[in-house]
Amino acid sequence: MLPTKDYKQPLFKEQVFFQFKETSVEITYGTQECSLSFEPENQPQTIQLLKLLQTGNVSLQQLGQACPEIEEQIPELLIEFERLGMIQETQDQILTQPMTGLQFYRELRRFLQHWQNHIVHPLAFKKMTEGTITREQLVGYALESYHVTHLCPRLLAASLTKQETPHTYQLLQEFFVSELHHDRLIESSLASVGIEESQLEQMQPLPMTFAICSALAVFAQQHPLSFKVALWLFEQDDPKFLELFKQCCQDLDLPREFYQPILLHANINDEGEHEQITKNLLAEVAYISAEEQLRVKKNIAILQESIMLRDRQIIDYYGNPHNIIPRCFS
Known part of the structure; x- marks a missing residue:
């Protein structure tokens, strides 16, 4: 199953925060939140995935290559992040700059x-x-x-x-x-x-x-x-x-x-x-x-x-x- 939007380079929105625990991570964005569980051996690649989504400019294929052990889970995770309004397209962020x-x-x-x-x-x-x-x-x-x-x-x-x-x-x-x-x-x-x-x-x-x-x-x-x-x-x-x-x-x-x-x-x-x-x-x-x-x-x-x-x-x-x-x- 793929996200409803065809993301080329998915990116977490600003003010998405993580709190890592032993076998899970709590992800919050405003009033939205979700808990992501993982096996201890998958913790490094889960952290890597979240960091890449914070950075953006990385394609779905590159995400899979960087995190091969959890590659099959990435589409489902993106669906959940999209449902909670946590992600956007990298290019959308670039088009508009922060202001005072x-x-x-x-x-x-x-x-x-x-x-x-x-x-x-x-x-x-x-x-x-x-x-x-x-x-x-x-x-x-x-x-x-x-x-x-x-x-x-x-x-x-x-x-x-x-x-x-x-x-x-x-x-x-x-x-x-x-x-x-x-x-x-x-x-x-x-x-x-x-x-x-x-x-x-x-x-x-x-x-x-x-x-x-x-x-x-x-x-x-x-x-x-x-x-x-x-x-x-x-x-x-x-x-x-x-x-x-x-x-x-x-x-x-x-x-x-x-x-x-x-x-x-x-x-x-x-x-x-x-x-x-x-x-x-x-x-x-x-x-x-x-x-x-x-x-x-x-x-x-x-x-x-x-x-x-x-x-x-x-x-x-x-x-x-x-x-x-x-x-x-x-």
Whole structure:
């Protein structure tokens, strides 16, 4: 049996660690681990195999030649290492070099700009530009924004439990405090269109609103680097979108008390330089491996797509006159 990927020169990923015992070796990678047992006489070749996989640039044939006594076991071992996400192709590692946090920040700016240049404007932006957005859809935008601001402190909390530099901890702590009670601004906005606090307590978010909140919470708990980058997406405000939002609210006779708190919330983020939080946090990171760069880019691309899907769900759900507004289910 062969690995599902046709490895030419398999290589252990960074942060794969070994702990040798008398007749076995414990191999760990993040939360993944496996135990490899061997006969005492095979210990030298097992160690040789693992060292070659750490070095890379060695073909499967060369691995077999270097470790003839365990050659038949090598394909099965590679299958297990692949299942646990421990190996990659040597060439994949060479193509991307490790970076400092600030270097990666600059790379992320190019990455996100390239990504955004190849997608259409959010549907809400398009409908506001055309003047076809409805009053209910604008209210829906505020309702779904309420969920994010209301849950934000709980989503951020796990990030404060991680082992970080003192300055990183200070940055996260200050950011956490600055986000407290922002939901009260959105509450006052919604109160101006007749949505009461008791209704907010019963309200359910749209699936994609729940999904992006969950993603942020998972990153805060399980992958701090993705969390630090994700904050950038949540703290960016598009001045054109906000200006259009205000104009459409006025055109549809929504009261000033509705749109002003939403604009004020955006101004708080801007004046507090919240969009700089990712740059400041990454400046504290001395080393980001090629694999971690790829993992972050994948996570952020998925999160960006989720935000786009959420935009469409807001338009679809709140644009249907038969749907419950707000989404309150007993």
